[in-house]
Amino acid sequence: MSKIVAYTELAEHATSEDCWILISGKVYDVTKFLDEHPGGDDVILSATGKDATDDFEDVGHSKTARDMLTSYYIGDIDPSTVTKKRIQKFTVEPVYEQDKSKEFYIRILQFIVPIGILGLAFVVRHYTKAPA
Numbered sequence: 001m002s003k004i005v006a007y008t009e010l011a012e013h014a015t016s017e018d019c020w021i022l023i024s025g026k027v028y029d030v031t032k033f034l035d036e037h038p039g040g041d042d043v044i045l046s047a048t049g050k051d052a053t054d055d056f057e058d059v060g061h062s063k064t065a066r067d068m069l070t071s072y073y074i075g076d077i078d079p080s081t082v083t084k085k086r087i088q089k090f091t092v093e094p095v096y097e098q099d100k101s102k103e104f105y106i107r108i109l110q111f112i113v114p115i116g117i118l119g120l121a122f123v124v125r126h127y128t129k130a131p132a
Contacts (some may be wrong), residue, residue, distance in 0.1 A: 002073075003074055003075030003076075004077075004078045005020075005028075005074060005077055005078060006078050006096040007077060007081040007082045008077070008081060009109055010022055010027055010049060010050070010077065011049045012049070013029070013049055014048045014050075015048070016034060016041065018047065019031040019034060019049075020049060021044065021047055021048055021050075021052040021056075022051045022076065023051075023052055023053050023056045023069065025055050025076055025077050025079070026069075026073060026075075026076055026077070027074045027075050027076065028069055028072040028074075029072055029074050030044055030048075030072050031055060032099065033072060040061070043055075051082075061094060
C-alpha cells in the first residue's frame with residue numbers, strides 16, 4: 001500500500017539535502033538523483049517541494065527516465081490537500097517515444113502536402129495552357 005502524502009509535507013522537502021517532487025500526482029524523493037541528473041541539479045531544485053508535472057513533461061523524458069522514477073517513489077499526493085492554485089496536471093498521461101513518431105509523421109506531412117499541391121498546380125497549368 002502506498003503512502004498518502006499531504007501537499008504541506010511535500011513542500012517541507014524542498015532543499016538539496018531533502019528533495020521531493022510531485023509528478024502526475026505521485027511523490028518522489030529524488031535527493032540521491034540530484035548529482036546524476038543529466039540536466040544538472042538546478043533543474044530539479046527549481047521544481048522541488050511542488051508540482052513538477054509540467055516541467056517534467058515539457059522536457060520530453062525518455063521511457064528509461066520514466067521507469068527510473070519508480071525507484072524514487074514515495075507515495076501519492078492527497079488531492080484534498082492541494083488547492084486549485086497548486087494543482088497542475090495530476091492526470092497527465094506520459095508521452096512515450098512511440099508518441100514522438102506521430103509528431104515526426106505530422107511534420108513530414110506538413111512538408112510533403114504543400115509540395116504535392118504545388119506539383120499538381122504545375123501539371124494542371126501545363127495541360128490546360130492554351131497553345132502558343
